[in-house]
Each structure stands twice: as C-alpha cells, then as structure tokens.
Amino acid sequence: MLPPAQFNPPCRITRTSHFVVTVRDLDASLHFYTEVLGLIVSSRDSKTAYLRGVEEACHHSLVLRRSAGEPVCQRVGMRVMTEDDLDRAHDAFAAAGCAPKFVEAPHQGRTLHLTDVTGCPIELTARMDAMPRMITKFTSHRGGCAQRIDHCQILVPDVRRAAIFWMQMGFRLSEYIAPAGGDEIFGVFLQRKGNPHDIVFFNGEGPRLHHFAYAASETHNLLRACDIAGELGFGRDVERGPGRHGPGHALFVYFRDPDGHRVELFNTHYQMMDLENEPVRWDPGDPNISLPWGLPARRNWFEEATPFDGVAIRAPAHPPKPMTLEKFLAR
Ligand SMILES: [Fe+2]
Known part of the structure; x- marks a missing residue:
C-alpha cells in the first residue's frame, strides 16, 4: 500500500533548488562545471564558488566549497513559497523531530537547517539574491x-x-x-x-x-x-x-x-x-x-x-x- 498524498501540507515547499558540496581543488571543479556542464559563475572567492544554470535567475543552484577532506555533500537545498512558509516549515519539522534551526547563509534569505528522517541535511529558504537570466546571452553558453x-x-x-x-x-x-x-x-x-x-x-x-x-x-x-x-x-x-x-x-x-x-x-x-x-x-x-x-x-x-x-x-x-x-x- 502506498503512502497517502497530502494536498494541504503544513508549508509550501516549491522545489529542490540547490546543493552544497565540498571539493578539493576549486579551480579544477570550476573548470569542469563551467566548461562541461556550462554553468555560470555568480560569485566566487578563494574558498567558495556559487554557480547557476543559464536560465536561472536565482544566485545559485550549486555551491562548491574548498575542503581538503573527503568530498561530501553538506546540504540539499529546497525553496519555499514565502517567508510565512518558512515559519510554518520550522514548526512542522520541529514537530517531526528534525531539529530545525535558523542560520545565516550568504546570498540567501532566512535559511532553515534541519535533518530529515533519513539523516539527510536539508536547508530551506524563501529567497536568494537575483541574477540576470543568461538564456538569451548565447555567447556565454558553454558545454x-x-x-x-x-x-x-x-x-x-x-x-x-x-x-x-x-x-x-x-x-x-x-x-x-x-x-x-x-x-x-x-x-x-x-x-x-x-x-x-x-x-x-x-x-x-x-x-x-x-x-x-x-x-x-x-x-x-x-x-x-x-x-x-x-x-x-x-x-x-x-x-x-x-x-x-x-x-x-x-x-x-x-x-x-x-x-x-x-x-x-x-x-x-x-x-x-x-x-x-x-x-x-x-x-x-x-x-x-x-x-x-x-x-x-x-x-x-x-x-x-x-x-x-x-x-x-x-x-x-x-x-x-x-x-x-x-x-x-x-x-
Ligand atoms: Fe536523475
């Protein structure tokens, strides 16, 4: 028997939106993601790079963090519709035992960290910095x-x-x-x-x-x-x-x-x-x-x-x- 659908959920999650992973060589990873996948660099420094797809107007869908250790995923990111949804998400995930906690995250609005029932580290946010869609900037399309x-x-x-x-x-x-x-x-x-x-x-x-x-x-x-x-x-x-x-x-x-x-x-x-x-x-x-x-x-x-x-x-x-x-x- 399948689990039932819930058409009136406690908060409105809109999509899976971004991933935070660690990499050992930031320049090597950027070379791969910009030339092979064709992602656009929204911003970067010596430790962290933020990338987005060519049609994305949000600041990032992939965050690469330089780290010497074993490469890991630090967060699976999701978006919610409004700031109110973020507050409702806090209460719903707290009731589900997911230890939600508001944190600061660069280029994002209020961000809620939690651990889902599988142990997966999730973050929810309603906002990111806006960037230009590059969908018609054909000379910047790569890979x-x-x-x-x-x-x-x-x-x-x-x-x-x-x-x-x-x-x-x-x-x-x-x-x-x-x-x-x-x-x-x-x-x-x-x-x-x-x-x-x-x-x-x-x-x-x-x-x-x-x-x-x-x-x-x-x-x-x-x-x-x-x-x-x-x-x-x-x-x-x-x-x-x-x-x-x-x-x-x-x-x-x-x-x-x-x-x-x-x-x-x-x-x-x-x-x-x-x-x-x-x-x-x-x-x-x-x-x-x-x-x-x-x-x-x-x-x-x-x-x-x-x-x-x-x-x-x-x-x-x-x-x-x-x-x-x-x-x-x-x-
Ligand atoms: Fe897939």
Whole structure:
C-alpha cells in the first residue's frame, strides 16, 4: 500500500533548488562545471564558488566549497513559497523531530537547517539574491548549456520511511519501483514543482547523494557536453549514457566531477500535477521498462555515491540486486 498524498501540507515547499558540496581543488571543479556542464559563475572567492544554470535567475543552484577532506555533500537545498512558509516549515519539522534551526547563509534569505528522517541535511529558504537570466546571452553558453537544477537522487536504507515523511510534507509520488506481487518499494520519485522528480529515494547504503541533475533544453547539448568532456580530459568521467530513461522518457548522461560527485544532464520530462495523475509503477523485473535500449549502467553507478557531511551510513535490510553492465555482459 502506498503512502497517502497530502494536498494541504503544513508549508509550501516549491522545489529542490540547490546543493552544497565540498571539493578539493576549486579551480579544477570550476573548470569542469563551467566548461562541461556550462554553468555560470555568480560569485566566487578563494574558498567558495556559487554557480547557476543559464536560465536561472536565482544566485545559485550549486555551491562548491574548498575542503581538503573527503568530498561530501553538506546540504540539499529546497525553496519555499514565502517567508510565512518558512515559519510554518520550522514548526512542522520541529514537530517531526528534525531539529530545525535558523542560520545565516550568504546570498540567501532566512535559511532553515534541519535533518530529515533519513539523516539527510536539508536547508530551506524563501529567497536568494537575483541574477540576470543568461538564456538569451548565447555567447556565454558553454558545454552542455545546463539550464536549471531539476532534482536529486538519494540512496537510503528505508525507502518507504523516506516516502511517508516527505509525502506528509506535501511531496507527491509520481513514479515508484516495486516488484510485481509484493509490497516492497525499491525507489520513489517525489515532486513538488509539477514534473516527475524533485527528490528521488532509492534503496541502498545511505543516506548518500547519488546524483543531482540539471535540465538541458536541447538534445544536442548532451552530446556537446560529452564531446567537450572528451576534449578536456574528462572523457573517462562520462559514467553512464547518453541513454534513454524508461517511463520519464528523458535522454540522459551522467558525469562524475573531479571529486566523484555525480551530476546528470538530461533533456527533461513530462508534466505531473493534476489530481487524476496516479503514481506510475515500474516493475524492476521488466527490462523494457527500466531500460528501453542500450546497455545497463556499470556497477559503480549503482554502488558509489557522495556521503553527507558527518552523517553515518547504514546498510539496507534487503540490498538491491541491480542488473549491472558486468552482470549483463556475463549472461
Ligand atoms: Fe536523475
């Protein structure tokens, strides 16, 4: 049985909006994100860089912080509609035991830090500094011309628990992965902004950030990103694809950045917001649904992910047994 939808949530979260990750060499990371993905630098100093997609008018959707330690994700950022929503969020997440706390964050309005039920460090804000949209500044478009942040995928040991928690906060279930004939859920696709994903939870050792994803407006942007990755020596970091997702039908390519953080560039998916839109079930046993053509991902794609800063990683009770490229070729 699926968790129920909550159409009148305690606060209005509008979307997944930004990520804060650590990197060991800020210049190397900026080279990757500006030349391969095509992100725009909003501001930077010797320790921190703030980047945005070419259509984004908010100050940042990716924050890179220089750190000598193991690369980690420090925050998954979400936006709420108004300042009132931020106050309501504080009360709702406090009642849920998430220890919310208001903090100062550069280039953002009041910012609420909390830890969700999976252990994932989240921050909410209603405002950021405004920047010019670069969507018609064609001479500044580079690499994959990443337009805007779209979603992230997080590995967690208990997918159902994560789904119940975030659906109570108003996230709608658009798609889910569940074997036929059982009640176990392997993955959930949850959304607030009206397309299938804002946050995706998959069964695995976690919590860990599997990837964050930018939308590209044109299919050829994906191929251009791959070509430029090859030219600049990042070719081996094209980890999966280009390929085609199943029901969402988006074309995708996954890169690993210089610190191993995984970023997806994809050509976006369908609209999902009307009341009659029921969640779509995928049976992972049907290869034509989860992989319409091409080869499956190599094992690394299923197993490797970015830890969250200072957050213990737990193993799932029933580890996934995905069809990896290695298994596929050994059949
Ligand atoms: Fe994705």
